[in-house]
Amino acid sequence: xxxxxxxxxxxxxxxxxxxxxxxxxxxxxxxxxxxxxxxxxxxxxxxxxxxxxxxxxxxxxxxxxxxxxxxxxxxxxxxxxxxxxxxxxxxxxxxxxxxxxxxxxxxxxxxxxxxxxxxxxxxxxxxxxxxxxxxxxxxxxxxxxxxxxxxxxxxxxxxxxxxxxxxxxxxxxxxxxxxxxxxxxxxxxxxxxxxxxxxxxxxxxxxxxxxxxxxxxxxxxxxxxxxxxxxxxxxxxxxxxxxxxxxxxxxxxxxxxxxxxxxxxxxxxxxxxxxxxxxxxxxxxxxxxxxxxxxxxxxxxxxxxxxxxxxxxxxxxxxxxxxxxxxxxxxxxxxxxxxxxxxxxxxxxxxxxxxxxxxxxxxxxxxxxxxxxxxxxxxxxxxxxxxx
Amino acid sequence: xxxxxxxxxxxxxxxxxxxxxxxxxxxxxxxxxxxxxxxxxxxxxxxxxxxxxxxxxxxxxxxxxxxxxxxxxxxxxxxxxxxxxxxxxxxxxxxxxxxxxxxxxxxxxxxxxxxxxxxxxxxxxxxxxxxxxxxxxxxxxxxxxxxxxxxxxxxxxxxxxxxxxxxxxxxxxxxxxxxxxxxxxxxxxxxxxxxxxxxxxxxxxxxxxxxxxxxxxxxxxxxxxxxxxxxxxxxxxxxxxxxxxxxxxxxxxxxxxxxxxxxxxxxxxxxxxxxxxxxxxxxxxxxxxxxxxxxxxxxxxxxxxxxxxxxxxxxxxxxxxxxxxxxxxxxxxxxxxxxxxxxxxxxxxxxxxxxxxxxxxxx
Numbered sequence: 001x002x003x004x005x006x007x008x009x010x011x012x013x014x015x016x017x018x019x020x021x022x023x024x025x026x027x028x029x030x031x032x033x034x035x036x037x038x039x040x041x042x043x044x045x046x047x048x049x050x051x052x053x054x055x056x057x058x059x060x061x062x063x064x065x066x067x068x069x070x071x072x073x074x075x076x077x078x079x080x081x082x083x084x085x086x087x088x089x090x091x092x093x094x095x096x097x098x099x100x101x102x103x104x105x106x107x108x109x110x111x112x113x114x115x116x117x118x119x120x121x122x123x124x125x126x127x128x129x130x131x132x133x134x135x136x137x138x139x140x141x142x143x144x145x146x147x148x149x150x151x152x153x154x155x156x157x158x159x160x161x162x163x164x165x166x167x168x169x170x171x172x173x174x175x176x177x178x179x180x181x182x183x184x185x186x187x188x189x190x191x192x193x194x195x196x197x198x199x200x201x202x203x204x205x206x207x208x209x210x211x212x213x214x215x216x217x218x219x220x221x222x223x224x225x226x227x228x229x230x231x232x233x234x235x236x237x238x239x240x241x242x243x244x245x246x247x248x249x250x251x252x253x254x255x256x257x258x259x260x261x262x263x264x265x266x267x268x269x270x271x272x273x274x275x276x277x278x279x280x281x282x283x284x285x286x287x288x289x290x291x292x293x294x295x296x297x298x299x300x301x302x303x304x305x306x307x308x309x310x311x312x313x314x315x316x317x318x319x320x321x322x323x324x325x326x327x328x329x330x331x332x333x334x335x336x337x338x339x340x341x342x343x344x345x346x347x348x349x350x351x352x353x354x355x356x357x358x359x360x361x362x363x364x365x366x367x368x369x370x371x372x373x374x375x376x377x378x379x380x381x382x383x384x385x386x387x388x
Numbered sequence: 389x390x391x392x393x394x395x396x397x398x399x400x401x402x403x404x405x406x407x408x409x410x411x412x413x414x415x416x417x418x419x420x421x422x423x424x425x426x427x428x429x430x431x432x433x434x435x436x437x438x439x440x441x442x443x444x445x446x447x448x449x450x451x452x453x454x455x456x457x458x459x460x461x462x463x464x465x466x467x468x469x470x471x472x473x474x475x476x477x478x479x480x481x482x483x484x485x486x487x488x489x490x491x492x493x494x495x496x497x498x499x500x501x502x503x504x505x506x507x508x509x510x511x512x513x514x515x516x517x518x519x520x521x522x523x524x525x526x527x528x529x530x531x532x533x534x535x536x537x538x539x540x541x542x543x544x545x546x547x548x549x550x551x552x553x554x555x556x557x558x559x560x561x562x563x564x565x566x567x568x569x570x571x572x573x574x575x576x577x578x579x580x581x582x583x584x585x586x587x588x589x590x591x592x593x594x595x596x597x598x599x600x601x602x603x604x605x606x607x608x609x610x611x612x613x614x615x616x617x618x619x620x621x622x623x624x625x626x627x628x629x630x631x632x633x634x635x636x637x638x639x640x641x642x643x644x645x646x647x648x649x650x651x652x653x654x655x656x657x658x659x660x661x662x663x664x665x666x667x668x669x670x671x672x673x674x675x676x677x678x679x680x681x682x683x684x685x686x687x688x689x690x691x692x693x694x695x696x697x698x699x700x701x702x703x704x705x706x707x708x709x710x711x712x713x714x715x716x717x718x719x720x721x722x723x724x725x726x727x728x729x730x731x732x733x734x735x736x737x738x739x740x741x742x743x744x745x746x747x748x749x750x751x
Contacts, residue, residue: 012574034606111426126691129728136718359591
C-alpha cells in the first residue's frame with residue numbers, strides 16, 4: 001500500500017481527486033445551506049419570478065417600460081443600459097486617451113507637461129469619487145427655469161442636458177442609428193479596404209458613394225416609418241411647468257458616469273497609447289517622412305496603425321476593465337445591469353438566481369468584448385515581423 | 389589650469405542649456421506657438437485655482453456657512469467644521485485619538501515595508517502582523533482598559549486603511565497559492581485554478597463585494613458568517629489575489645528555466661525550489677506591476693461605500709449632505725481627492741523610483 005502511494009503517478013491522481021472532492025464538498029455545502037436558509041425564510045427557488053411583473057420604475061430605459069412589465073424585461077433594460085453607457089464612455093475615453101498620448105509624445109515641453117499633469121492628477125483619484133463629483137456638479141446646475149440656454153434649442157439644467165430630437169419611436173431610432181453607422185462603415189471599407197484595391201478608382205468611388213447614399217435613404221425611410229403620428233418631426237425641448245418637455249434628455253446620472261469614465265479611463269488609456277507610440281521605431285516615422293507624407297498621414301497611416309498593433313492586447317484588458325466600471329452607476333442611481341439586479345434582489349428576494357444571472361451576464365459581455373478584440377488583434381497582426 | 393577648464397565648462401554649458409530650451413519649447417514656429425498657448429493655458433488655470441483656493445477662500449468656520457456664501461472663493465470652512473466626521477466617521481468622538489493612532493501605525497508600517505531592510509518574508513510578516521494587531525486593539529478596544537467599539541462604528545480614513553491593508557495581507561498569500569496552483573503540473577488543479585482566476589477577473593469588484601455582503605449569508609451557516617466587514621475584506625482579498633496571482637505568474641515565467649532546472653539537479657524539494665529560488669526572483673521581476681496593483685487596490689477600497697460602509701468617501705458625502713453646507717460639495721471632494729492622491733501618488737512615485745533603481749521592467 002505504501003509503495004503504491006510513493007508512485008508519483010498514483011500520488012498525483014490522489015491529490016487531484018482530493019482537490020476535486022474538496023471543491024465539490026464546498027459547493028454542495030453551500031447549496032445545502034442555501035436551500036435550508038430559503039426554506040426557513042419561506043422562499044421558493046427557481047426562475048419563475050422572471051415572468052412576474054416588477055412593480056417598480058426604472059429611471060432610464062432605451063425601450064418602453066412600465067410597472068407591469070416582467071423581471072426579464074427589467075434585466076434586459078439593465079444590460080442595454082450598461083452596453084449603451086459603455087459604448088459612449090469607451091468611445092469618449094479613447095478620444096481623450098489619444099489626445100493626451102499625443103500631447104505626451106510631442107517634442108514640446110509645455111505640451112508634455114500638460115499631458116503629464118492630466119495623467120498624474122486623474123489616475124490617482126478613485127473613479128467613484130470622480131463619479132460623485134460630476135454628479136454633484138451636474139445636479140447643482142440651475143433649475144430648469146433658469147437653465148443655461150444654448151442657441152435656444154439645447155438647455156443645460158440640474159435635470160440634465162436637453163437636446164433637440166425627433167418624434168420617432170425608440171426602436172426606429174435605434175435601427176436608424178445602426179443602419180447609419182453600417183452605411184458609413186461599409187462606405188469607408190469600400191473606399192479604403194484592401195479587398196477593393198483592384199477596382200478602378202472611379203468605380204470604387206462611385207460604389208462607395210452609392211453605398212453611403214443607400215444608407216442615408218434607409219435611415220430616412222426608417223425614421224419616416226417610425227414617426228409618432230400627429231406630431232411635428234422635429235422635437236424641441238420646451239419649458240413646461242417645472243421641467244422641460246420634448247427633445248432628448250441626457251440625465252445627470254448618465255452624464256456623470258460618462259464624464260467620469262471618459263476622464264479616468266482617458267488617463268489610463270493615454271499611458272497605453274503613449275507606450276504604443278514609443279514602441280514605433282523612429283526609423284519607421286523617418287522613412288514615412290522621407291517619402292514626403294504629410295504630418296497627418298505620418299500619424300494616421302504609420303504611427304497610429306503600428307502603435308495599435310503593439311498595444312492591442314493591453315488595450316483589450318483596459319477596455320474590459322473600463323466596462324466593469326459602469327457598475328458604479330448604482331452610486332448615483334444610473335440604472336445599469338448591476339443596479340437593476342441589486343434592486344431586483346431587494347424587491348423579489350431571489351438572491352441566488354439573480355446573482356447567477358448577474359455573473360453570467362458580465363462573463364458573457366466581457367468574454368464577447370475580449371474575444372472580438374482578440375480576433376481583431378490576430379487579423380491585423382503583422383505576420384513574420386516584430387515591430388518592437 | 390583649473391581656472392581655464394572651469395571657464396571652458398561654463399562656456400560649453402551655456403549653449404547646451406540654451407539648445408535644450410530651444411529644442412523643447414521653440415523647435416519650430418508651430419512649436420513656439422504651441423508652447424505659448426500651453427503656457428498661457430497653464431498660467432490661466434493655475435491663476436484661477438489660486439484665486440479660488442487661496443485668495444478668495446474662507447478658511448475658518450467661525451463665520452458659519454453664511455461667510456462662505458458671501459465669498460467668491462473656496463469654502464474650506466466646511467473642512468474646518470467637519471474634518472472629524474470625514475476622517476473618523478461615526479467613531480465615538482472622545483476616542484478619536486485611538487482611530488488616529490491606529491491609522492498612523494498602519495501608515496508607519498507601510499512606509500517601513502518600503503525599506504529594503506524589511507524585504508525578507510519573515511520580517512515583512514512580523515512587521516505587518518504586529519502592525520495589524522496594534523491597529524485592531526486600538527480600534528476594537530476591550531483590551532488594556534480600552535473601551536470596546538464595535539466594527540459597525542468604524543469609519544473614515546482608518547476604515548479605508550484597514551480594508552486596504554487587511555485585503556492585501558490576506559490576498560498576497562492567497563495570490564501566491566493561486567499562482568503556484570495555476571502553474572501546477574497536475575492538469576485538473578491548473579485548469580480549475582485558471583478558470584477561477586479568469587472568472588474573478590472578469591467580474592466587476594462591486595459585484596464581488598455585493599456577493600460577499602449580501603449573498604454569502606445565504607450559503608454560509610451562522611457560525612461561519614462573521615461580521616459583514618470581514619466578509620467584504622475577504623471578497624476584496626479574493627479580487628486582489630486573482631489579479632496579483634497573474635502578476636506573480638508573469639514574474640515566475642520571466643525567470644530563466646535554467647534556474648529551476650539547476651535547483652532540481654541539486655535535488656532540492658518542491659518547497660525549497662519555490663521558496664528559495666522561484667518566489668524571490670518572481671517578486672523581484674514583478675515588483676513594478678505589483679506596486680501599480682497596490683495603487684489600483686488602494687483606490688478601489690472606496691467602492692465599499694456601495695455595500696454600505698462609512699469609509700472616507702461616504703463620510704465625505706455625509707459631511708456636505710446635511711445641514712447648511714449643501715453648497716460646499718466641491719471643497720469636500722477636493723479634500724478627499726487630496727487624501728487619496730497623496731497615498732496613490734506617493735506609492736506610484738515610489739514604484740517608479742524602484743523601477744529605476746532595480747532596472748527591472750526595462751527589457
